[in-house]
Amino acid sequence: MQTTPIVDVKNLQKIYGAKKEKQYEALTDINFAVAPGEFVGIMGPSGSGKTTLLNLLSTLDVPTAGSVRINNQEVSHLKGKQLADFRAQQVGFIFQDFNLLESLTARENISLPLSLQDVPRSKTVAAVEEVAQTLSIADLLDKYPAELSGGQKQRVAAARALVHHPAIIMGDEPTGALDSKSARELLDLLSNINQQQNVPVLLVTHDPFSASFCDRILFIQDGRIKQELSRQGQARKDFYGQILEQLGTFEQ
Amino acid sequence: MLLKLAITGIKQRFRDYVVLLMGLIISSGIFYIFASLAINTDFIKANSGISIAAQVFMFGMVLLLIITMVYVSYANTFLLSMRQHDYGLFMMLGAKKQNIGVLMVLETILLGGVASIIGIILGIGVSSVLSQFLFNQLGVTIHHFSPIYGPAMIDTLTVYVVLFALAAVLNLSKLMRTPVLKLLHVEDEATNVRVRPVLQALAAVLGIACLAIGYYAMAQIMTLQLTAIPIALVTITLGTYLLFSAIIGGVLTAIRKSRFAAKRLRTFTLAQINFRVRGYTRILTVVSLLFAMALGAISVGAGFQRQIPTMVASISSYTISIKDETPNEAKLAKQLHVKWQKSYQQTIQGDTAYYNEAAFAKQPFPMLANPAAKNDGRVKQFSLPEFKKKAIISSDFLALSPTSNHIRFLNNSDFNNLKGQKHQLTIIRVHSNVQDRKVLEKITASQQRRFHEPFFNLGGGYSGFVLFNNLFGGLEFMGFFLGIAFLAMLASCLMFKILSGANKDVVRYNMLNRIGVSQRLMKQAIWQEVGTLFIIPGVLGIIDVLFGLQMFKPLLYNPYEIVGWTILGFCMLYGLYAWLTISLYRRLVVPPMQLSK
């Protein structure tokens, strides 16, 4: 059965620096698609263009050329209010540095995407409770970020990314600042949600262990997709081995 | 090596240093301006005409000193927060703590010294322009006033250098006690304090009690005399502070939990305000006091300004009388903006002044309508018989013949046959003494030269105008001058405090941008956030003034007469500052929607 992809990237290019300045081509001719419910990882050495790619997908930056379609919408030309609405409604983003507002409680942080859409209060309360249950942070809701551990903060951030049921979840090294136990918990949660709610996840990571939770991994080097690896029903452990092997060949 | 590091540090945060330096320059400039008035005793003696003026100025000086201390301490906290990270880095790289300490103290004192020297220069400039402007606008003559005043310069420099040295020592001890690692991670501390209802309720009650005492003391200034001022100062400062810390946090938390908050960015904005107001309690207290003082000073200044014409009007129905007008005087009189003009003949024989009845029948003499006690400055033209009765006791009519003991009215032929000294009197009422003051002065001088009369024997409203201007003009000038100076101080205080907090907000608004908050919403949030910071002290300041004006009841007929207009004008100036701050802030804080744009 042919389904339309949630993310469809064609001939994407990004050049940093204005015309007259020193220019740097960070991404060259990137093509790939993400199917509904797919968990896709993006790996590559430092400076290879992972963050750049994710910024283009999440509309934080504009591509030099090429097209990005998300949920059947061309996003590279969005402007102003449409752009803001797109970010607020279609994308759930989890950042490495959590990106929580420290002056708001966990509950208020999580409610923010719903408040932005003027969702009625009773619905907001219910939605926040629900997502908090899923992420087991129900008893932390009235704390401020400063009173939470790194792992807890990241789960709150994940809850904020999920609460409005976005079309896609993106994360730029969301486990980067966590210890291995918290990292594992977060990844378990993400793959659970991915499977249960059929939300596609796009995850940038350095770490082969994190990557082993994915269905498919794109390897980027020098701004190009060099290799693709599919899990194809393997157990996580075996996939992990395969990733390590692949990274080994990259390093040579 | 360290010097090089220090210079790179400054380069990196150039914008913050500019904000800091500008704030300090403005505050020291204002301090200088105030000092140049307050410690210039010759100026105060010569211009106030009221004995308590000197004390009032001294209290003002003390208050300004307290405000300056708050300002400098805040500036130094800001400075330390900027440098902390660098100092930590230097230490990690192996610099000795002592060396860092010396560096820091030098940096701090240098900053204070440079800022105050530039501030004094700025103060001299502003003071000359402002005083010229006020002299022209108010038409007052001020003696012993000079924008360049040595003792004030020395005082300002001393105060700033001493305060900065103190602050440097405090910062130093803080720095020495803090472990290096903590210096490197100062940015991410917890900022939220939990609400403690009992303590806050207590603070609120205490705050209101303090304010009540302060306002009562001011209202009772007649019985308490001078002690009212220090009582009011202490209790109102304390009360405002307590009320701020108690109420605002509680109210905001309550709103945050309500249905209202769940829309768009409201939760965020409320949290921002809450966070700000708590961190700003000290500065907001200062601002509300400054606001009150500025508004109070201007209200009183405007009160005097308004009072002078009323008092002048009640002295005499006419502005000047010109005796035997010369061609030159006639030429001058043509330049006046005349409301009405009459002329009569007068004959002096012995100690009696004679007038022609028929002349007064033909053109009645406008006289003050009511006698002394009920005098409200209204002017009336009476019928001839009534006029003749009233004229012999009317001060404005009697002033036309200052050397005569009697007045008699004769019929036309008797008057024409009378021998004696004949005079032609021209009586003029102008629209505004202020407007015509230069011409009036020339005519009066010429009359004095010709008739060798003492000035106040000339009669007419103009002589009263000169008298009152000497008496009150100084006070009026001080009121306006200080009001505007305080307003500038206030605005610089608040503006720079707000702008210096921009760094932290940059991060927050960046986050908001990433999760899809539109530019419009962010701008709106900034309007609300920064606007509230201006509105709260403004409202408290207005309340302070409404009560504070009680103090001036002994001096002014009705201090509240035009307070509405003063408040309006003041709010417009204040609003302009708020608008400026908000626009600057927005530019600093709201990120572009996309990185490459």
Ligand SMILES: Nc1ncnc2c1ncn2[C@@H]1O[C@H](COP(=O)(O)OP(=O)(O)OP(=O)(O)O)[C@@H](O)[C@H]1O
């Ligand atoms: N704003 C920018 N201006 C110019 N060059 C940039 C900019 N942002 C990134 N680059 C360059 O583009 C390349 C890709 O950067 P990117 O941040 O995407 O790497 P990354 O794969 O995320 O690396 P890491 O794993 O270290 O996070 C790098 O060489 C970087 O120097």
Ligand SMILES: [Mg+2]
């Ligand atoms: Mg990156």
